[in-house]
Amino acid sequence: MTLTIDAALLDRHGLTAEEYERIVTAMGRTPNLTELGIYSVMWSEHCSYKSSKIHLKTLPTTGPRVVQGPGENAGAVDIGDGLAAVFKIESHNHPSFIEPYQGAATGVGGIIRDIFTMGARPIALLNSLRFGEPDTPLTRRIVSGVVSGIAGYGNSIGIPTIGGEVMFDDCYAGNPLVNVLCLGVAHVSEIVKGRADGVGNPVYYVGAKTGRDGIHGATMASAEFDESSSEKRPAVQVGDPFMEKLLLEACLEVMKNDALVGIQDMGAAGLTCSTSEMGARAGTGVEIDTALVPQRETGMTPYEIMLSESQERMLLVVTLGREHEIEAIFEKWDLHAVRIGTVIEEPILRVRHHGELVAEIPNGSLVDEAPLYDRPTQLPAYLGEAQSLDIASLGVPPAPVAALDALLASPNIASKRWIYRQYDHMVRTNTLTLPDAGTPCVRVKGTPRAVAMSVDGNGRYCYLDPREGARAAVAEAARNVACAGARPIGATNNLNFANPQRPEIMWQFVESVRGIGDACRALGIPITGGNVSLYNETEGRGIYPTPVLGVVGLIDDASRTVGGVIREAGLDVILLGTPAGDLGGSEYLRVMHGLVRGRPPRVDLDRERALCALLADAAHDGVVHAAQDASDGGLAIAMAECTFATGIGVDIDLPAPNQAHDAFLTLRALFGETAGVALVVAAHNGTGAVLARANDLGVPARVIGRTGGERLRLRVNGQVAIDEPVARCAATWRGALEARLGVA
Amino acid sequence: MKFAVVVFPGSNCDHDAYHAAKHVLGQEAEFVWHKDTDLRGADVVILPGGFSYGDYLRTGAIARYSPVMQAVAAFSATGGPVLGICNGFQVLLEAGLLEGAMLRNARLKFNCEHVHLRVEQTTTPFTARCAPGSVLRIPVAHGEGNYFADPVTLQRLEANGQVIFRYCTAAGEIADAANPNGSLHNIAGICNATRNVVGLMPHPERACETALGSADGLVMFESAIDYVTAGARA
Amino acid sequence: MKVRVFVTLKPSVFDPQGRAIVEALHSMGYGGVGDVRQGKYFELEIDAPSADAASALAAEVADRMLANPVIEGYRLEVEGAR
């Protein structure tokens, strides 16, 4: 096959002319087609982070608990007793739009592999989802497919999906977001690295056979391949959770055997990425013969084999002479490990096909020397207008009850039961806090501890002010885990943005990363990994900038885990922090006035830090009955949500925000969104202790009412604003999502 | 006394059953691999929940041919107590050790939530300790728990008192609204004619510690312990 | 030789998937579709000396594994053979 490398070919590989020049320089010759394909995937945005890397480097990644920072398959933080929590978040946005079920399912499978590749037993999954407004057939199909796909994979493999978040907004109609976080537990001393050490050691392939799935060359002219394969190749990967379950168990067993040298899953860029990265990490090289790779389809070329993204495959390096030990473990699980190559001394990736040399590339040029771009940024033109909010122009304020009802029925606030009941959230018998009962928490068996997790992000806030919005995302996730009684100890992030080659988008990106950095530094939460998903845009319409933060927190005494449900009457309700009562970027403004405007709530990171410390301390002291932070929908919604599970009501008096008196004062107090604020229901006789702790930490705190009765009675400055039966509010909140999705 | 927990490829509640037996109840427990042909002297055999063979084809359809199932059949034929939980129940149905079959949930979705069960019969190794008619709060988590049997079989099961658990309201009423999957007669669990093999869709092993939301499942394990230690097995 | 196996629920067994499809079709305006029953379809590649042998083997596999006689029945077709 003679190859002419022209602009069209480069374009189909997503490479620019300058990038091609770089390849020629790195290789000292022109690449063949297989080599070009290998470069194209390794230098893709997805694998190389070429647009984002220089910015990501500014994030704080160190701390006393960090066992593994960014760079490996997942990050890890110390949780005591010689154990580490290993976790990471990953997106599968575009595949979930193309084929919602399989796209979401394989996204779950991919992040689980990242975790067990590190030697950790996965124990929890969370997800963060964004869809268009739930009334269109397209969005309904996507929602239903994505949710069943997540369920289909996670339930089958037996890892509980313990929580998550979902937001609906038109901007995601053509670009849904599917971000999945997985957390596992490993012995610190047994964390496995993806390294190809030991020249002469055999390289093994195990798992599903390789097919033509996900080859980017799907767009390539078929003439470049043999004519027999002219059928248009679907880029859709099909997940096999059963195979992954076998791989998970077998790999965890293999990792206990020191004949194993290194292991890596084949995720994006499959065999190419795993071979070159394992070599690069060890300063060695890997040589493989693609003809030895188990194949599902006939006539596959080395190009296709190297670029395939078939799921559920792992690459292993094994100590020479001890292969049978590893092979035997896989055989027990009916998996057949196949030797496909060898670790070599030269730091190169060498690929043969039936012995014939088909590619030879320096690892370094693939892994570490991909181009890096400092793409131009520009303040978005929309910003000035969008940030201005004239309350007076909103007209006559609605009755508080009408606003409450509308907010409870908003799909962003309504119960997500239709979603979470499709997920097995209890398997493995560790789930301490069930969905809708507080921040998701799992105990760590064999220790007295528990781990709390939260994924949060607010695209509206970030659209209006990416830096502030990103700070808010970190703060909200940290506050959520603190509400459970946990101390935040590590974070991961998924940066979902539109096309970074548009300077306005790049500006959103850079500002968001700065915001995450600000907040994580101030709150002392290291980032141990993450994922970047760019080009989330269709026909020029981008998504809101949507950084999603996953924060992991540690609870020293699992029996002190706190939920968000009022289970007893006669307890004091305490307001922590000072509500600002702003409506900028709020769910209220969107639902009642159809506006995404104003400035999002400003996060005072020092106050946030004190609040988190207070929540964790008070929980540890056993003086907290329930805790809930105020996010979408403000304090009114936060309070209401605490009453729904049991029907026990409250009577509280919210302070009017400290601002010019206007017609919206009551609505601001009820529905204004504020960072640094939480509601705590003190345990019996616990009020004094909470207030004293708050005083020590400098967190404003006051008792604003009590639990009891069956009504949701919310006053503002003493005036009753809302006085409704809990049961009625709960019914609205429970049925709304199903109704909007048309599945009731 | 010793519990054997059978592990099929794709079982995923095996560790949960083991944890309940060993760590919560302090009994001996051992995993038995599906390719094994003996049950290692176990007194009680548990077929756990999960997705054996991915639940591909039909739930339990492939696992029933695992070598260990011959040992399970032999064990049950001599009166040995066998408990099939969720996927384990489905395997027992496919293997013919219990009668009937599972259909997709009527709502066609996987469903995970706490439900209420009424104990219909206390004359089995797994319900002896229950108060007749008592209501247990135990989670379900399945996509195919819609129990079906033809009318003749169903009538026979009812007449022989082989329906052990039914989905009910918190107050113990058998109502459509309390049925999470559409199963006939609200059936959640049944036993064989000799009453020593019991299958149920809900997960008692997930309800053995109050920290997890309910400890109502403990009574089933305690019943089995009584049954074995009292030498009730003929 | 290729053998096709069609597995269908027995008529007396309620088919929740089929019903859901009919209801969806009706709400989409396809009133002309009166009933839908969902089943499974398998294509078996069988190495056998004759169509009869292939069909016998497929029947055995269907009896033992592909269909559950409590709720399902099946039908076979050997490719080419009629």
Added chain:
Amino acid sequence: MKVRVFVTLKPSVFDPQGRAIVEALHSMGYGGVGDVRQGKYFELEIDAPSADAASALAAEVADRMLANPVIEGYRLEVEGAR
């Protein structure tokens, strides 16, 4: 009129169910079964004036609902008509 719809995965799409079934059959001793692909099978009861009309309606329904065009293809058979 009865229309049968066979939905199968496109040939290049991975069929995990088929793979699991084949492997189980092999371990049961059915080495003669070389490959299994699993699909879906629907029987539609259609009220239409002609076989062609029934088939056209079934095709529309298959396109919109029964098959997922991203990964599946389908084939129709109208009962009696050949």
